[in-house]
Amino acid sequence: MPEGDTLFRTAAGLRPHLLGRTVVAAHARQPGPRADLLVGRTVTDVLAIGKNLVIRFDTGLELRTHLGMRGSWHRYRPGEAWRRPPARARISLEVPGAVAVCFDAPTAEILETRAEALHPPLGGLGPDLLGATFDADEALRRLRAPERAGGSIATALLDQRAVAGVGNVYCDESLFLEHVDPFASVAELPDATLRRLVDRARTLLDANRGTVRRTTTPDPMAATGRRLWVYGRAGRPCRRCGAILLARRHGDLPRRRTWCPRCQAPGAWSVAPEPARR
Ligand SMILES: [Zn+2]
Numbered sequence: 001m002p003e004g005d006t007l008f009r010t011a012a013g014l015r016p017h018l019l020g021r022t023v024v025a026a027h028a029r030q031p032g033p034r035a036d037l038l039v040g041r042t043v044t045d046v047l048a049i050g051k052n053l054v055i056r057f058d059t060g061l062e063l064r065t066h067l068g069m070r071g072s073w074h075r076y077r078p079g080e081a082w083r084r085p086p087a088r089a090r091i092s093l094e095v096p097g098a099v100a101v102c103f104d105a106p107t108a109e110i111l112e113t114r115a116e117a118l119h120p121p122l123g124g125l126g127p128d129l130l131g132a133t134f135d136a137d138e139a140l141r142r143l144r145a146p147e148r149a150g151g152s153i154a155t156a157l158l159d160q161r162a163v164a165g166v167g168n169v170y171c172d173e174s175l176f177l178e179h180v181d182p183f184a185s186v187a188e189l190p191d192a193t194l195r196r197l198v199d200r201a202r203t204l205l206d207a208n209r210g211t212v213r214r215t216t217t218p219d220p221m222a223a224t225g226r227r228l229w230v231y232g233r234a235g236r237p238c239r240r241c242g243a244i245l246l247a248r249r250h251g252d253l254p255r256r257r258t259w260c261p262r263c264q265a266p267g268a269w270s271v272a273p274e275p276a277r278r
Contacts, residue, residue: 215227
C-alpha cells in the first residue's frame with residue numbers, strides 16, 4: 001500500500017507538469033467519473049491528502065484518486081507509449097506537454113472542492129503527518145476515540161481517520177523505534193507514548209519524502225544496505241538485540257505486522273527509549 005511519502009512524491013512529480021496548465025483531453029474508464037467535465041479546466045493544485053492524490057481545478061472541481069494497494073500515477077509525454085496496458089488506466093489527463101495517467105486505482109472521482117469537508121474519505125481524514133500544520137493534539141484525540149481505544153495500537157496508527165499517512169512500513173518501524181508491542185491496546189498506552197509514536201512516524205515520513213529507498217536506520221547501517229529495522233524481516237534477527245523477529249496477520253484487510261519480541265515486549269515502551277536518531 002502506498003505510504004504518505006509515496007503520495008507526497010507522486011504529487012511533487014506531477015505538480016510541475018500540471019500546475020497552471022489547461023486540460024486538453026481527459027478519459028476515464030466507465031463506469032467512472034465524467035472526465036469530460038475536466039476538459040478546458042486549469043489545474044490549480046496537486047496535493048497528497050493522506051493516501052489520496054487530489055488534483056484541483058480552477059472551477060472548484062477536484063479529481064480524487066485513492067491508490068489502494070496497486071494504484072499509481074504515471075507521467076508521459078504526449079504520444080509516448082504507456083508502461084501499463086491502457087485497459088488498466090482509470091483516468092488520464094492531457095495538458096500541453098504532458099499526459100498524466102492513473103492506473104489500477106480503486107477510487108477515482110470528481111467532486112467539488114467545497115464539498116471536501118463533507119466527503120467521508122477526505123473530510124474524515126485525521127491530521128496529515130506530512131501536512132505543513134500537523135496537529136498532534138488532534139491526532140492523539142482521534143487515536144483515543146472510543147472506536148479505536150480498545151483496539152491495537154497498530155490498527156489505530158494505520159487508520160487514516162486517526163492520522164493520515166502511515167502505511168505498513170512506517171507502522172512497523174515507528175512501533176519498533178518506540179519499543180511498543182504492535183498489539184498493545186491504545187487504552188493501555190500513556191499520552192507520552194502515543195505522542196512519541198506520532199512524532200516518530202512524522203519524522204520518518206519527513207526524512208523519506210524526497211527518496212525512493214525508504215530508510216529508517218541511521219547512516220552506518222543504512223550505508224551497508226540495512227535500511228529498515230523490522231519491516232519485511234520476519235524470521236531474521238533483530239538488528240538491535242538479535243532476537244528472531246516475529247510476524248502475525250491482523251485486521252480485516254488482513255495486514256501483517258513484524259516486530260521484535262524482545263525490544264517490543266509488552267510494557268517495553270515504559271522504559272525510556274534511546275534518543276531519536278532519525
Ligand atoms: Zn530486538
